[in-house]
Amino acid sequence: MFVCQLCGTTVPPRTPAVRVVTRRRPKQYPFRPNANVFWRPDDDGKMKERKTNDPGGVGWEIAEQALACPACAATVPPDG
Numbered sequence: 001m002f003v004c005q006l007c008g009t010t011v012p013p014r015t016p017a018v019r020v021v022t023r024r025r026p027k028q029y030p031f032r033p034n035a036n037v038f039w040r041p042d043d044d045g046k047m048k049e050r051k052t053n054d055p056g057g058v059g060w061e062i063a064e065q066a067l068a069c070p071a072c073a074a075t076v077p078p079d080g
């Protein structure tokens with residue numbers, strides 16, 4: 001039992017709460033050289049430490065989320 005943070009009503013017991021994202025913000029991830037370290041056999045079968053770069057890029061970060069009742073959660077578009 002909880003109070004929905006979107007419509008403010010108290011939902012009946014045993015109703016699952018749904019966490020919905022109410023605000024997102026764009027996020028830039030930097031290029032990181034040699035960020036991934038792993039071991040892989042070379043041509044002679046010896047394990048060698050290898051590194052690859054993390055390309056970085058852009059994405060979305062959750063800025064705000066709310067606990068909602070299933071009815072409110074259904075009205076929120078999945079991509080915010």
Ligand SMILES: [Zn+2]
Pocket residue numbers: 004005006007008009068069070071072073
């Ligand atoms: Zn609600």
